[in-house]
Amino acid sequence: MNLRIRMAHRLIVRRYSSAPFLTTERYPDVRRGSYGNLGDAQVAAFERILGANRVLTCxxxxxxxxxxxxxxxxxQGKVVLRPKNTEEMSHVMKICSENRLAVCPQGGNTGLVGGSVPVFDEVVISTSLMNQVNFVDGISGTVSCQAGVVxxxxxxxxxxxGLMAPYDLGARGSCQVGGNISTCAGGLRLLRYGSMLANTLGIEALFVGSEGTLGIVTQAVLQCPIYPRSINLAFLTLKNFSDVLSTFALAKRNLCETLSSCEMMDSASMWYLENKLDLKVPLEHDSNTFFMFIETHGSREDHDExxxxxFVQDAMDKGFVLDGITTNEPARMTNLWQLRERAAEASSKEDYLYTYDVTLPLRNFYDAVGVLKQRIAPFRDAKVSGFGHLGDGNLHLDVTSPSYSGRLLNAIEPFIxxxxxxxxxSISAEHGMGFKKAKFLKYAKSPEAIDLMRRLKSSMDPLGILNPYKVLPPL
Ligand SMILES: Cc1cc2nc3c(=O)[nH]c(=O)nc-3n(C[C@H](O)[C@H](O)[C@H](O)COP(=O)(O)OP(=O)(O)OC[C@H]3O[C@@H](n4cnc5c(N)ncnc54)[C@H](O)[C@@H]3O)c2cc1C
Structure with a gap:
């Protein structure tokens, strides 16, 4: 990109973001592959398939x-294609393949590891208009839909x-089924209903967890559980992490088959919710408090309540829980859940966020926060917080600083x-490897496993045009 174009690009980027940078500037080691360049002829070919208004170039x-x-x-993508069905998708992919144009599939663009946006000038293929639910079968408990259904x-x-989706995330208003399958999304109720892998019965191009590097998901059939007749939520405060673990163990024993979610937050993450989003925490707390959200799904309201x-009384009698609220009132539950679901949004509100999504044995779950605090102590204005899906052992470990700092990033990675x-x-719990973690894949997979992944990729994508620079480290 020449200087003038780059300056113009930056100005437009600034309108959408406070971050005046390009990925290639922040990650200067990444090199563009030997892909074709987009020209007028390719744009015209895309327009013949999709019509001019579904080929964005402005x-x-x-x-x-x-x-x-x-x-x-x-x-630095220059074109976005918006097919409406599998046939159109297949035609545009043919043109990309013939011209060796690298592509970046994009669903709701809520991915948190930089997998959903181009690094260089990849063609963005958005599934947003592939948004039809084909059918819902209430008896077998299945749904068939296009990949772009939010x-x-x-x-x-x-x-x-009478059914519900087998998973749920805070990004539910934007994330799409294709993106969820491609990242093998976890979420708030994996503890009860299992992963995307467990609930995806079939797809057109099924590559669960391959983050768009092996194929593009165009349609899917999912298995859906019965929508529960009774939902109950407890919001609890606790004085230390050891009590959080004891409470989780007690919840598993006392709530058994009804337990549908077990989430935790520390006081540093709650601070962002109160101070950046102005949300109110309805229980007394201080800077050492831990919070838990424990939810049940069942079929008998009085019994479940x-x-x-x-269970909450038992946990208080045992001294694990300081205080708690239980409710089955839908609006109250939604308000309480906001405190957990908007945690990522809150911590990224004004500051720069370095975020990690890791799986840990429960005995070490919260040690990660202490270890990282110690590591970055010299960076006075950096803050560390932790929250996540305790029930699945997934911790979202966040560091914030007033602005991006390469020195701070180098202190965190690869240390953490x-x-x-x-x-x-495991260095990746549920968000995938994307662009940001690709170079650290060696911490998660053996050289043999990475070699096998490369061979699989090159047999399914011989030109290497599918979401390059993501998941696999550069050779
Ligand atoms: C507020 C918030 C809360 C979140 N909570 C959770 C959570 O609890 N659990 C969790 O797992 N994640 C969570 N996420 C992360 C994110 O929502 C998930 O990764 C989600 O599955 C991404 O879906 P998407 O449609 O936005 O995909 P995108 O972000 O658009 O894409 C993600 C990846 O999938 C690829 N992709 C997208 N669509 C396709 C397709 N049709 N075919 C092939 N490849 C495709 C992209 O190239 C990219 O690599 C959260 C994100 C936010 C913003």
Whole structure:
């Protein structure tokens, strides 16, 4: 990109983001592959298939597709294609393949590891207009839909049939089924209903967890559980992490088959919710408090309510829990859940966020926060916080600083990945490897496994045009 174009690109990026940078500037080691360049002939060919209004080339229109949700990576894509069905998708992929144009599939662009936006000038293929629910079968408990159906829309289509989506995330208003399958999303109720892998019955191009590097998901059939007749939620305060673990163990014993979610937050993450989003925490707390959200799904309202209240009382009598609220009132539950679901949004509100999504053995779960605090102590204005899906052993470990600092990033990475591996964890829990973690894949996979992944990739994508620079480290 010449200087003038780059300056113009930056100006447009600034309108959408406070971050005046390009991924290639922040990660200068990454090199563009030997791909073709987009020209007028290719744009005209795309327009013949999709029509001019579904081929976006105007810089202002393309800019949002180049920036990720956290505004931490920014690509230089020049075109966005918006097919409506599998046939159109297959035609545009043929043109990309013939011209060796690298592509970046994009769903709701809520991915948190930089996988959903281009690094250089990859063609963005957005599935947003592939948004039809084909059918819902209330008896077998299945739904068939296109890849671009937003999770919230899926939930609305399932409810009249007495079903629910088998997963749920804070990003439900934007994330799409294809993106969820491609990242093998986890979420708030994996503890009860299992992963995308467990609930995806079939797809057109099924590559669960391959983050768009092996194929593009165009349609899917998912298995959907019955929408529960009774939902109850407990919001608890606790004085230390050891009590959090004891409470989780007690919840598993006392709530058994009804337990549907077990989430935790520390006081530093709650601070962002109160101070950056102005949300109110309805229980007294201080800077050492831990918070838990424990939810049940069942079929008998009075019984389930009594069961959850009994559990909270037991946890208080045992001295694990300081205080708690239980409710089955939908609006109250939604308000309480906001405190957990908007945690990522809150911590990225004004500051720069370095975020990690790791799996840890429960005995070491919260040690990660202490270890990282110690590591970055010399960076006075950096803050560390932790929250996550305790029930699945997934910790979202966040560091914030007033602005991006390469020195701080180098202090965190690869230190934190080495530490996670040393205690028997995994460097990627549910968000995938994307662009940001690709070079650290060696911490998660053996050289043999990485070699096998490369061979699989080259047999399925011989030109290497599918979402390059993601998941696999550069050779
Ligand atoms: C507020 C918030 C809360 C979140 N909570 C959770 C959570 O609890 N659990 C969790 O797992 N994640 C969570 N995430 C991360 C994110 O929502 C998930 O990764 C989600 O599955 C991404 O879906 P998407 O449609 O936005 O995909 P995108 O972000 O658009 O893409 C993600 C990856 O999938 C690829 N991709 C997208 N669509 C396709 C397709 N049709 N075919 C092939 N490849 C494709 C992209 O190239 C990219 O590599 C959260 C994100 C936010 C912003």
């Amino acid at each position: 810089r202002e229109d393309v800019a949002p597709y180049n920036i990720d949700w956290f505004k931490t990576v920014c690509g 999770l919230e829309k899926l939930e609305k289509a399932l409810k009249p049939e 009594e069961k959850l209240s009994g 990945f080495e530490w996670v591996m040393s205690v028997g964890g």
